[in-house]
Amino acid sequence: xxLLIIAGFLGSGKTTLLLRIVKQLSAGPQKIAIIENEIxxxxxxxxxxxxxxxxxxxxxxxxICCTLSVGLLETLEDLDRLxxxxxxxxxxxxxxxxxxxxxxxxxxxxxxQEIQVITLxxxxxxxxxxxxxxxxxxxxxxxxxxxxxxxxxxxxPEALDQIMQSVAGLNPxxxxxxxxxxxxxxxxTILDDLR
Amino acid sequence: MIKETMTKDERLQAAITLDHVDRHPxxxxxxxxxxxxxxxxxxxxxxDHDIARDALIRCYxxxxxxxxxxxxxxxxxxxxxxxxxxxxxxxPGRQLGEDxxxxxxxxxxxxxxxxxxxxxxGWNGFWDEHYEKISRKSLEKFSAMQAISNQLYCDDMKICxxxxxxxxxxxxxxxxxxxxxLSRTLTEFTRDLHEVPDKVxxxxxxxxxxxxxxxxxxxxxxxxxxxxxxxxxxxxFYYRLKIFERFEWPFLQxxxxxxxxxxxxxxxxxxxxxxxxxxxLKKLPRGKxxxxxxxxxxxxQAKEILKDHMCISGDVPAALLTLGKPEEVVDYxxxxxxxxxxxxxxxxTTGCECPINVKPENLRAMVETGRNYQGKRKGTRASSxxxxxxxxxxxxxxxxxxxxxxxxxYDDIEKLVETAISENSDPLDILDQCKAGMDTVxxxxxxxxxxxxxxILSGDMFKKVVDIIKPFIAKGSSASSLGRVVIGTxxxxxxxxxKNIVATLFGTSGFDVIxxxxxxxxxxxxxxxxxxxxxxxxxxxxxxxxxxSMKTVVDLMKExxxxxxxxxxxxxxxxxxxVRDYVGADAWSLNPVVGIHMCKEFLR
Numbered sequence: 001x002x003l004l005i006i007a008g009f010l011g012s013g014k015t016t017l018l019l020r021i022v023k024q025l026s027a028g029p030q031k032i033a034i035i036e037n038e039i040x041x042x043x044x045x046x047x048x049x050x051x052x053x054x055x056x057x058x059x060x061x062x063x064i065c066c067t068l069s070v071g072l073l074e075t076l077e078d079l080d081r082l083x084x085x086x087x088x089x090x091x092x093x094x095x096x097x098x099x100x101x102x103x104x105x106x107x108x109x110x111x112x113q114e115i116q117v118i119t120l121x122x123x124x125x126x127x128x129x130x131x132x133x134x135x136x137x138x139x140x141x142x143x144x145x146x147x148x149x150x151x152x153x154x155x156x157p158e159a160l161d162q163i164m165q166s167v168a169g170l171n172p173x174x175x176x177x178x179x180x181x182x183x184x185x186x187x188x189t190i191l192d193d194l195r
Numbered sequence: 196m197i198k199e200t201m202t203k204d205e206r207l208q209a210a211i212t213l214d215h216v217d218r219h220p221x222x223x224x225x226x227x228x229x230x231x232x233x234x235x236x237x238x239x240x241x242x243d244h245d246i247a248r249d250a251l252i253r254c255y256x257x258x259x260x261x262x263x264x265x266x267x268x269x270x271x272x273x274x275x276x277x278x279x280x281x282x283x284x285x286x287p288g289r290q291l292g293e294d295x296x297x298x299x300x301x302x303x304x305x306x307x308x309x310x311x312x313x314x315x316x317g318w319n320g321f322w323d324e325h326y327e328k329i330s331r332k333s334l335e336k337f338s339a340m341q342a343i344s345n346q347l348y349c350d351d352m353k354i355c356x357x358x359x360x361x362x363x364x365x366x367x368x369x370x371x372x373x374x375x376x377l378s379r380t381l382t383e384f385t386r387d388l389h390e391v392p393d394k395v396x397x398x399x400x401x402x403x404x405x406x407x408x409x410x411x412x413x414x415x416x417x418x419x420x421x422x423x424x425x426x427x428x429x430x431x432f433y434y435r436l437k438i439f440e441r442f443e444w445p446f447l448q449x450x451x452x453x454x455x456x457x458x459x460x461x462x463x464x465x466x467x468x469x470x471x472x473x474x475x476l477k478k479l480p481r482g483k484x485x486x487x488x489x490x491x492x493x494x495x496q497a498k499e500i501l502k503d504h505m506c507i508s509g510d511v512p513a514a515l516l517t518l519g520k521p522e523e524v525v526d527y528x529x530x531x532x533x534x535x536x537x538x539x540x541x542x543x544t545t546g547c548e549c550p551i552n553v554k555p556e557n558l559r560a561m562v563e564t565g566r567n568y569q570g571k572r573k574g575t576r577a578s579s580x581x582x583x584x585x586x587x588x589x590x591x592x593x594x595x596x597x598x599x600x601x602x603x604x605y606d607d608i609e610k611l612v613e614t615a616i617s618e619n620s621d622p623l624d625i626l627d628q629c630k631a632g633m634d635t636v637x638x639x640x641x642x643x644x645x646x647x648x649x650x651i652l653s654g655d656m657f658k659k660v661v662d663i664i665k666p667f668i669a670k671g672s673s674a675s676s677l678g679r680v681v682i683g684t685x686x687x688x689x690x691x692x693x694k695n696i697v698a699t700l701f702g703t704s705g706f707d708v709i710x711x712x713x714x715x716x717x718x719x720x721x722x723x724x725x726x727x728x729x730x731x732x733x734x735x736x737x738x739x740x741x742x743x744s745m746k747t748v749v750d751l752m753k754e755x756x757x758x759x760x761x762x763x764x765x766x767x768x769x770x771x772x773x774v775r776d777y778v779g780a781d782a783w784s785l786n787p788v789v790g791i792h793m794c795k796e797f798l799r
Contacts, residue, residue: 009382010381010382011382070513070514070517070518070550070552073514073517073518074517074518074552094381094382095381095433097432100491104514107514108514108518108519125386128385128386128389128390129385131389131435132385132388132389132434132435132438133385133433133434133435134434134435135431135432135433135434135435135471135777136432136433136434139432169750169753169754
């Protein structure tokens, strides 16, 4: 069972990206399950889930330490038992550091063989968040395999270049790509690495 | 089995005041898991306080811990006066499934324009006017509900106490930042901090005293003098230290001062990782508060920083209690007792709330380890009841020069050092004595025996000594350079004593030292690294705001392609391993000799 974590601050476009890529990935032979850890503006459409009896988690606002981590691990266990997916996609809560999730999964969930992290960066708010919330933002970017700078349709090309450079500086080992999940721009740059 | 010689209350009080305990207190922060352990749904426990209370009492009696957190699901409160953001809870059996865990429904409760109104009216005045707008309830109805809830809390507390079960929670209060963040939502509040910080600050200043006064009144009404302060969103997990320093720390200090002066014990409940913020807690009064950690902050590091200053409670992780094996729980609890419990000032508790799905055998393993395991080391030995006496009598270092330093014999120090040099004493030994003397001065300052002027005087004494011995140290240095090191105290910090010691030792160890001095702009720092091609970069901090400028240096190094193949080391009083990670340095040490050894190893 593989785990794909979609991370990024609240409102960075995680749910939209999730819906886009699930549609593409589910066309292939992989059996996919989804765990939703975020209260999103848009609900995840049940037609993609097809997971009878497994609820969509909505845990933000609870306590990250004692509610979310355990809820996530138990849901992984349930999925493995009831559904045996090839790939589990986790939309992490916007205040999660993927590194913390990985640590807990490695410790308590032996069925996960491979973990991949996509961190979404909101191009419109990147500068502001880095200025104020730098520890969380760098924690999310630092643990990513792919950093997708989202909402590129809403920023000027020069601003985008600066963001891409800044992100690459924060995580030199990650693939940094620019997308618009909403406008479906450049999503293949992510999908190619996931298929 | 440890022989128990104290009552549960005495044990808890002694742990907080850092005095001797027969064993460390042990208890889970346990509410929602009690009904679950006995097959009762969350909906039933929410609807009927008798059911919740009976489950909590049953659990306490079955597992045998020291106290319970709350006597039912409700919080003590004042009618119509808030001690926390009035967030809406989603309740099992109503908005959620019968046996789901309750959740907070985080929504915008006031708008950005309301900050001015809060600044004018204060916390109480604002909500008196505003509450009905965000709720379907009138203020009268809301007040009546709070009165009922508080009455049930007090009634159930009395039932517990009549049954011999201690309850300590007097009030649960959000930190000012937490109350505002929850009222605005994390996203909007973060934007406010960036775009209208002055308005946020003014509203917070106008709210702080109301939140304190409300909390004190709740404690007095129900006769329980413990304030559980909810802290999460001001941590270094979320925000830069400058946010903490402006929007969390000043108000937290006001909380603690006010509660302590009213005889109320502040139980500081820290959710998420507060590693970077821990050094600040040393400024809170000794032996008066609890630092309660949730398993995200490194509790072992917290012990290093706060030992002999503040009681630490924690931090058996939720995942371990739910998914681990009993023997793993036992091992972790023993480690906590051995390391965090060493010397006292510790309570073995769950990291945040006991998870709803705790395995009974794991809860039992935690409690029984706490009650039966004495610890490998000194265990629960008493701290001295008089810290000044202890420092004065024990910490005084050896050596004439060290003693002169500790006693601040300003007029004698030059002569003593010159005599030692003329007697062929090792200059490094003289430096060590000075450092030991400086440590004594620092400790006496932190306990209030010395004043700031005396701290400054000791700094002058140290400079005098370094000037005298420098030529003699240089004589012993290696002829061929090990490499260049750029060292300095970065922007915002003008302290140089520690940095000077390290610079001197770098020189004597064979390094070519470029000492930039203090308050150095990161750009100048990095320019110098580029110009000299130094492979080792050393930065020092004595105050926490310096962390950000240290980080800027490392970020600039990365930006300019100067980070690879270079070794960045940091040190200084408030630095920790978490600060090293935050800054992006390779190494951290508080011991100059160890730090220089690390640099040598890198160059090798």
